[in-house]
Amino acid sequence: MPRNEPPTTEPATESTDDHEEQTAAVLELDGVTKEFGPEAAVEDLSLSVDEGELLTFLGPSGCGKTTTLRLIAGLTEPTSGTITIAGETVAGDGHFVAPEDRDVGLVFQNFALFPHLDVAENIAFGIDSWAKADREDRVDELLELVGLEDHREKMPSQLSGGQQQRVALARSLAPQPDVLLLDEPFSNLDIRLRVEMREEVRRILKEAGVTAISVTHDQEEALSISDRVAIINDGHLEQVGKPETVFENPESKFVASFLGRASFLTGRVRGDIVETTLDTLSTDQINGPLSAYDGARIDVLVRPDDLEATPIDESMADGHIVHRQYNGPNFVYRVELNDGGVVRCLHNHVKTFEHGQPVAVDIVADHPLAWYPVD
Structure with a gap:
């Protein structure tokens, strides 16, 4: 050698x-x-x-x-x-x-x-x-x-x-x-x-x-x-x-799935917005042009630090806490959405949720999100 x-x-x-x-x-x-x-x-x-x-x-x-x-x-x-x-x-x-x-x-x-x-x-x-x-x-x-x-x-x-x-x-x-x-x-x-x-x-x-x-x-x-x-x-x-x-x-x-805790939100492109199961995103929040996909379904990549869960009344909840992982400085919560999808939210260790707790989930990413066409 x-x-x-x-x-x-x-x-x-x-x-x-x-x-x-x-x-x-x-x-x-x-x-x-x-x-x-x-x-x-x-x-x-x-x-x-x-x-x-x-x-x-x-x-x-x-x-x-x-x-x-x-x-x-x-x-x-x-x-x-x-x-x-x-x-x-x-x-x-x-x-x-x-x-x-x-x-x-x-x-x-x-x-x-x-x-x-x-x-x-x-x-x-x-x-x-x-x-x-x-x-x-x-x-x-x-x-x-x-x-x-x-x-x-x-x-x-x-x-x-x-x-x-x-x-x-x-x-x-x-x-x-x-x-x-x-x-x-x-x-x-x-x-x-x-x-x-x-x-x-x-x-x-x-x-x-x-x-x-x-x-x-x-x-x-x-x-x-x-x-x-x-x-x-x-x-x-x-x-x-x-x-x-x-x-x-x-x-x-x-x-995307191999690197980090990836979750995908299915959305539909409507002109200059993307309607997802959680929030409506402007195309400025999406990485890359979407004009060729107007009307099409896409999967938007979100990781735990892109999402925030908030306690809310059952009638207005996007989903429920089904698991939490304690990492010392933070918790990673797994949320099962009402449509059956699953996402993860990263929170400071002082903010705790209980198993089964209803939550609203907001997209708080401060960077453009990657996306992929739905086959």
């Missing part, structure tokens, strides 16, 4: 989070398909990743994201399509480069540290052919980068989970790979440490200037660490973009 040669340049100390400013594609997938018998785990997937970018594959279990990672690493050969890394075709057109000959690093879920080697020896493992002075300089540089200068002689069993992850990351970065792959990198950490390490891993990757691909099914993780997120469903790339773009403007109902 990683190349086994000494460094020729210092790693970048600054990089940008703005995808538009990145110009050099380090990784390109063009029409990549992987079939297992009659089933396609990945189908016609095309994507490019820029230098220094952190992109995360996000999707449900079995959607094809891990298979895509294995295709990039060379652990699996595509049925069709091409994969290019740093300008070299590593798969496709009758050509296949073995994993050990690709300039790719891989961080495993379980970190896979060598228990009989200390921290410094683990980091140096992939660069054992380097000159001793170059190898020692590189280890020192990476120990400083991951903040483990005082732990170089410790064994993996003496480290916390977060420290082990830093060692695994440093070891993968040591040979200066063109692309670093992270397979569910936080899944073995407890929740508190997971949040802390997200920020730390992003800092390390950005300071190293490495191009990285991460795989996860954790939406919060993907949205919080990534420059871009690629949503995969059933082997297909549904949408790729900045985290705020895919969350606020999902291009399909699948993406």
Whole structure:
């Protein structure tokens, strides 16, 4: 995987989070398909990743994201399509480069540290052919980068989970790979440490200037660490973009449903308004032009923070509270509407409703709402 040669340049100390400013594609997938018998785990997937970018594959279990990672690493050969890394075709057109000959690093879920080697020896493992002075300089540089200068002689069993992850990351970065792959990198950490390490891993990757691909099914993780997120469903790339773009403007109902607690209000377009089961919305409150859908039914995406419930007399209620989830700072209430639909409302923890309580539900979103045609 990683190349086994000494460094020729210092790693970048600054990089940008703005995808538009990145110009050099380090990784390109063009029409990549992987079939297992009659089933396609990945189908016609095309994507490019820029230098220094952190992109995360996000999707449900079995959607094809891990298979895509294995295709990039060379652990699996595509049925069709091409994969290019740093300008070299590593798969496709009758050509296949073995994993050990690709300039790719891989961080495993379980970190896979060598228990009989200390921290410094683990980091140096992939660069054992380097000159001793170059190898020692590189280890020192990476120990400083991951903040483990005082732990170089410790064994993996003496480290916390977060420290082990830093060692695994440093070891993968040591040979200066063109692309670093992270397979569910936080899944073995407890929740508190997971949040802390997200920020730390992003800092390390950005300071190293490495191009990285991460795989996860954790939406919060993907949205919080990534420059871009690629949503995969059933082997297909549904949408790729900045985290705020895919969350606020999902291009399909699948993406909308997968990211956050999505609910849909059916409405009908009437000129410059949309009549929904709750409120009448002006087209200014809807994301994108609706002129071509005059008279048509659409589904409007609403999330808990877009809605507000208010106690009201039974005769005027839009629905009833059927469940509440306490999250510390807030409650998320599930409301069953009179028409049978279900929505969720987010409220401060000091505002409480009882099970079965009749409520009015208002749309209070301060941003344009995404919508989808009703089939």
